[in-house]
Structure formats: structure tokens, C-alpha cells
Amino acid sequence: DAGVIQSPRHEVTEMGQEVTLRCKPISGHNSLFWYRQTMMRGLELLIYFNNNVPIDDSGMPEDRFSAKMPNASFSTLKIQPSEPRDSAVYFCASSFGTAPYEQYFGPGTRLTVT
Amino acid sequence: AQSVAQPEDQVNVAEGNPLTVKCTYSVSGNPYLFWYVQYPNRGLQFLLKYITGDNLVKGSYGFEAEFNKSQTSFHLKKPSALVSDSALYFCAVSTDKLIFGTGTRLQVFP
Numbered sequence: 463d464a465g466v467i468q469s470p471r472h473e474v475t476e477m478g479q480e481v482t483l484r485c486k487p488i489s490g491h492n493s494l495f496w497y498r499q500t501m502m503r504g505l506e507l508l509i510y511f512n513n514n515v516p517i518d519d520s521g522m523p524e525d526r527f528s529a530k531m532p533n534a535s536f537s538t539l540k541i542q543p544s545e546p547r548d549s550a551v552y553f554c555a556s557s558f559g560t561a562p563y564e565q566y567f568g569p570g571t572r573l574t575v576t
Numbered sequence: 577a578q579s580v581a582q583p584e585d586q587v588n589v590a591e592g593n594p595l596t597v598k599c600t601y602s603v604s605g606n607p608y609l610f611w612y613v614q615y616p617n618r619g620l621q622f623l624l625k626y627i628t629g630d631n632l633v634k635g636s637y638g639f640e641a642e643f644n645k646s647q648t649s650f651h652l653k654k655p656s657a658l659v660s661d662s663a664l665y666f667c668a669v670s671t672d673k674l675i676f677g678t679g680t681r682l683q684v685f686p
Binding site: 466495504505507510517518553555560561562564565566567568569570 | 617622625674
């Protein structure tokens, strides 16, 4: 299996631009998670889906952030408009379900907003 | 509320010596506990988990963790550290989602 696939691996954009991050979970997994990692705040859960349905989006920082999962093999995280404080590494992870299943992480997307 | 604490930002150990990375948790009910490792510029990798049963859990790369209910701890251990074990280690507790600790950087010196 190819593991969780994320694209792009690196993204540099200017403040105010729209950014779309993409994720392909492991085939057969029915839960998908989006995380953000920064030095200041550590690893934060933004949102997670179960069977393509958003279950908990309480970690989404503000309305500029949105996430979709149109089918079992694809999810997007969109930031519009982007701001410099959004600069971080964004990870997607998938699992067979929620507790007690372990999550498998993608390589991450390093986002830099100038 | 569920939470997990990693009291050490960094742990330094000489190669060949035993290592311990500490983790304590707070959770109502029976905990599901995890350890993950993150190498530079990589995503987190699953090491091991405790669900129920034997308090000593064995995982990948020779790591093991000991669940202690009375001390609400789940410390990660390895009998003999390798330089290649140097990485960032995260403890996590699971309810419907994973709640991660702040991470402990392990540095193994030759």
C-alpha cells in the first residue's frame, strides 16, 4: 500500500491567496483526520471525518478554513484567504475507525504564507 | 477532560544505554494509549498501543511501554538506545480522536 498521500509537499503563497491541500487516505480506512503542527502550538487536530461525514470540526481555527471529503478516497483542506499565521505543516491521517485504532499519517504539506 | 502530559521536553542518552520517555494521562474510563515517533520532515509513525491486557506492550524498533494504572503512566522504554532512535516522540490518549502530548525530543549520543 502507498500509505497516506498528500499534495503538494510544499506550498508557498502570498497573503490573501486561496490554498488547497489534498489528501488520499489508505484504501479501506473510513476515518480521516486533518492536523496542523507548529512550534508554538504543537500538533492540533483541525477536523475529522468518519465515513466521509465531518464528525468534529471544533479545531478549525476560523471560517477561513474549510474541509471536504467528497468520497472515501479524497479530502481537501482549503484556506481562503490565507494569512502568515497559517504557516505550518499540515498532516492528513487515516484509520480503520476511531478508538482504539491507530492512525497512519501522511508526509505532510509545509505551507508558507508570505 | 482527557489529557496527556509529557513532562520532559528533551531526553539525552548515550548510545547503548537504556532510555525512558515519560508520559502520564488523565482519562475517564479505560484508556487507549499510544506512542508515535516523528523523524525530521516526516509524518508521525505509530510505535505501539495499549488497549487492555498485559501491562507491558511491545512495539516497533525494539520499543516497549509499560502501562501503570495506579500511577496513570505509560512510559516508553528501550533497553539499548541507538543513534538512529533520535527523533520526536509523542504520547497520545484516544477517545473518539487522538489527544497528543506536546512531544519529547530524544537525543541519542554516540
